[in-house]
Amino acid sequence: SQQGxxxxxxxxxxxxxxxxxxxxxxxxxxxxxxxxxNSGRGLVHxxxxxxNEREKxxxxxRVTLDTSKKSSSLLITASRAADTxxxxxxxxxxxxxxKLVFGTGTRLLVSP
Amino acid sequence: xxxxxxxxxxxxxxxxxxxxxxxxxxxxxxTMYWYKQDSKKFLKIMFSYNNKELIINETVPNRFSxxxxxxxxxxxxINSLELGDSAVYFCAxxxxxxxxxxxxxxGTRLSIL
Numbered sequence: 001s002q003q004g005x006x007x008x009x010x011x012x013x014x015x016x017x018x019x020x021x022x023x024x025x026x027x028x029x030x031x032x033x034x035x036x037x038n039s040g041r042g043l044v045h046x047x048x049x050x051x052n053e054r055e056k057x058x059x060x061x062r063v064t065l066d067t068s069k070k071s072s073s074l075l076i077t078a079s080r081a082a083d084t085x086x087x088x089x090x091x092x093x094x095x096x097x098x099k100l101v102f103g104t105g106t107r108l109l110v111s112p
Numbered sequence: 113x114x115x116x117x118x119x120x121x122x123x124x125x126x127x128x129x130x131x132x133x134x135x136x137x138x139x140x141x142x143t144m145y146w147y148k149q150d151s152k153k154f155l156k157i158m159f160s161y162n163n164k165e166l167i168i169n170e171t172v173p174n175r176f177s178x179x180x181x182x183x184x185x186x187x188x189x190i191n192s193l194e195l196g197d198s199a200v201y202f203c204a205x206x207x208x209x210x211x212x213x214x215x216x217x218x219g220t221r222l223s224i225l
Contacts (some may be wrong), residue, residue, distance in 0.1 A: 042217050
């Protein structure tokens, strides 16, 4: 299966700390995306990184991609209670229409 | 305005019944998707439509039939519901071209009694 795996499965930190989540996948990809899912809600897109990119930033988010290791990481700096959510990586290996394969997700709990 | 909206939000029904979930997007996107998220939060693509044409059809029982009357709508009809169909079903949309994020609805929680 192409399904990505994320670790840790769950992460509990204090406000102000940094949170790092990792994603590993099995096949070559075109791009990798990170999504956030709050409880009872749909997924919200955070960042897309192409296979020829190594790092991307968006506000407090930093994503890295290592295609040789087939892995990516999402770093959230100076976390806030509002960052509490599940985070999913999704890989797309298609060159035409998108077909995302989602990872298993990391549940992040940020305590005040 | 909600970008991708699904109805109903909750659906509780008995085994053997037939039910439909509706999805509409007002983003002007060409491509729409249905995903199933199980109790372990594993999210898997079921179908994808581009401009009303089916382009992805994963290994889904033929009791599930998507219908796209126009590119802004993608509905999901499920016949003869089974216990294993209990899950949260998400609709999403994106632009047709690559490297585009997908926009998700808030899901329909289907519970089979």
